[in-house]
Amino acid sequence: MSKLVIVGTVAFDAIETPFGKTDKILGGAATFIGLAASQFDVDSAVVSVVGGDFPQAYLDLLKDRHIDISGIEMVKNGKTFFWSGRYHNDMNSRDTLATELNVLADFNPVVPQNYRDAEIVMLGNLHPAVQIGVLDQMDKKPKLAILDTMNFWMDNALDTLHEVIKRIDVITINDEEARQLTGEYSLAVAAKKIQNMGPKYVVIKKGEHGALLFNGGNAFFAPALPLEEVFDPTGAGDTFAGGFAGYIAKTGDTSFENIKNAVIYGSTLASFCVEKFGTERMLSLSQDEIAKRLKQFKDLTQFEIQLT
Amino acid sequence: MSKLVIVGTVAFDAIETPFGKTDKILGGAATFIGLAASQFDVDSAVVSVVGGDFPQAYLDLLKDRHIDISGIEMVKNGKTFFWSGRYHNDMNSRDTLATELNVLADFNPVVPQNYRDAEIVMLGNLHPAVQIGVLDQMDKKPKLAILDTMNFWMDNALDTLHEVIKRIDVITINDEEARQLTGEYSLAVAAKKIQNMGPKYVVIKKGEHGALLFNGGNAFFAPALPLEEVFDPTGAGDTFAGGFAGYIAKTGDTSFENIKNAVIYGSTLASFCVEKFGTERMLSLSQDEIAKRLKQFKDLTQFEIQLT
Numbered sequence: 001m002s003k004l005v006i007v008g009t010v011a012f013d014a015i016e017t018p019f020g021k022t023d024k025i026l027g028g029a030a031t032f033i034g035l036a037a038s039q040f041d042v043d044s045a046v047v048s049v050v051g052g053d054f055p056q057a058y059l060d061l062l063k064d065r066h067i068d069i070s071g072i073e074m075v076k077n078g079k080t081f082f083w084s085g086r087y088h089n090d091m092n093s094r095d096t097l098a099t100e101l102n103v104l105a106d107f108n109p110v111v112p113q114n115y116r117d118a119e120i121v122m123l124g125n126l127h128p129a130v131q132i133g134v135l136d137q138m139d140k141k142p143k144l145a146i147l148d149t150m151n152f153w154m155d156n157a158l159d160t161l162h163e164v165i166k167r168i169d170v171i172t173i174n175d176e177e178a179r180q181l182t183g184e185y186s187l188a189v190a191a192k193k194i195q196n197m198g199p200k201y202v203v204i205k206k207g208e209h210g211a212l213l214f215n216g217g218n219a220f221f222a223p224a225l226p227l228e229e230v231f232d233p234t235g236a237g238d239t240f241a242g243g244f245a246g247y248i249a250k251t252g253d254t255s256f257e258n259i260k261n262a263v264i265y266g267s268t269l270a271s272f273c274v275e276k277f278g279t280e281r282m283l284s285l286s287q288d289e290i291a292k293r294l295k296q297f298k299d300l301t302q303f304e305i306q307l308t
Numbered sequence: 309m310s311k312l313v314i315v316g317t318v319a320f321d322a323i324e325t326p327f328g329k330t331d332k333i334l335g336g337a338a339t340f341i342g343l344a345a346s347q348f349d350v351d352s353a354v355v356s357v358v359g360g361d362f363p364q365a366y367l368d369l370l371k372d373r374h375i376d377i378s379g380i381e382m383v384k385n386g387k388t389f390f391w392s393g394r395y396h397n398d399m400n401s402r403d404t405l406a407t408e409l410n411v412l413a414d415f416n417p418v419v420p421q422n423y424r425d426a427e428i429v430m431l432g433n434l435h436p437a438v439q440i441g442v443l444d445q446m447d448k449k450p451k452l453a454i455l456d457t458m459n460f461w462m463d464n465a466l467d468t469l470h471e472v473i474k475r476i477d478v479i480t481i482n483d484e485e486a487r488q489l490t491g492e493y494s495l496a497v498a499a500k501k502i503q504n505m506g507p508k509y510v511v512i513k514k515g516e517h518g519a520l521l522f523n524g525g526n527a528f529f530a531p532a533l534p535l536e537e538v539f540d541p542t543g544a545g546d547t548f549a550g551g552f553a554g555y556i557a558k559t560g561d562t563s564f565e566n567i568k569n570a571v572i573y574g575s576t577l578a579s580f581c582v583e584k585f586g587t588e589r590m591l592s593l594s595q596d597e598i599a600k601r602l603k604q605f606k607d608l609t610q611f612e613i614q615l616t
Binding site: 089090091185186187188189191206209210212214218219220221223226227228229257260261264265294298299300301303304305 | 494495496497499514520522526528531535536538572573602608609610613
């Protein structure tokens, strides 16, 4: 088993969907990534920052999942990062109602000493300079560094983003962002161009349309499970990343064949995430339920045409 | 091997894409369906209508592919159905520049006597009353009747559409049409509702996002191949349907497992169709190329997670 370092937000979310509305609940990229990765019982640490208003109960909840939280700085007189959004009826688009950076504005990540030798590093969506700061603290180049990012950094910090992209092995990015980053409409061409920027593996997330993995001349596709009901999409992308990183940390295998499996595990966990508000479903998830859903994924995609 | 009856348009298309422009070339749903099905060397007949302006060379081209054309009526003093469209830069949306029904306006399909016992009937997109007319001419209920339709008939002939949907076994429909037909956003729920309308199998086409197959509690997903270049999407949906129907006609097997394979063959042939204008690519396609692409589909989707 490999050590896994996760950097990203630990935050409050307030969510409105056609099905209901929450007060401030536990959210943040690193939270979703950590909870998903913890399904594999890996040795992981979350590096983040929260304010004095962040409940000890939420930190305990991460600790209870065997996540090292010594890298979560608490700024006593600061406020925790807060995001609020409202999903439209189709659940595929949303309006951001509020983004309060608070303590995140001055976040200087510090990787705990005993995780600086981690083989797997998962850089959740944050300013690319912060992501670089984490890579710089590692004793040596990790076996696999995984980057999540978004269009906001393409608009506002493109040069720094290119710097971090040069240094990582896997990028997870959504389809529109892949197009924006490369100026190419074809995802196959976009993935080639992104590989030329540095990462060996390019994972393009297409939401309800699944995820594509590119590596050299190889391509792999994982569909999203056709769900009867999507209750709350918040955190699905991060849960995908966490399942992906957690599976690789557990197996220690970074071959294309195993990265394919990691994509399937990521999709599987993401399919649970959207069933309830926020982190709720991830906290009640059993290994048996995961195994059943993996079987659904297998049934959904496997066929038996004999090739000559 | 089963006999296959195909009903649909045989037409002229004029196409503009960002890559170029055609004069009037061979088009029409039944043309694309027939050419795709002919890859399986099945005993098929096209039922359609053309005008006196339709070149004998085009008819010969179908005959050369062993397609029975005795059911293609020629109205000497009429003009052939004509469609013209312009694709936008993303190739996912298009403007219709012209639709001239011409001889199609009074089309009364006549199924050749020696195909009235066909086991497989493929009803290409046409007025649902015409589709019913074909079913009524069959000696008995076919083993598998496949229906393609579109939103236009939902807007303009919904009751008749429901009548034909009640009588068929497989419907192929795109995602937005499935939503319109059922009023459900979730494709899983929409597919259930459509099954309640009659068809055992529901195939939802999502264009560049692949195709979903639903049958009772079973679901199967075939991705679209991530192509570097889509040259002309015209006929891709019909080519999918033709590959689907042709494979079933060849194998005579209507089990869920085999219908899955039919979806893969349909997707495979559709991935070729878009590589050149109109029917061009389908006419130059070799069995070896098809086998290679099937292998690409297998590589794209198969994974080896051991389930416990």
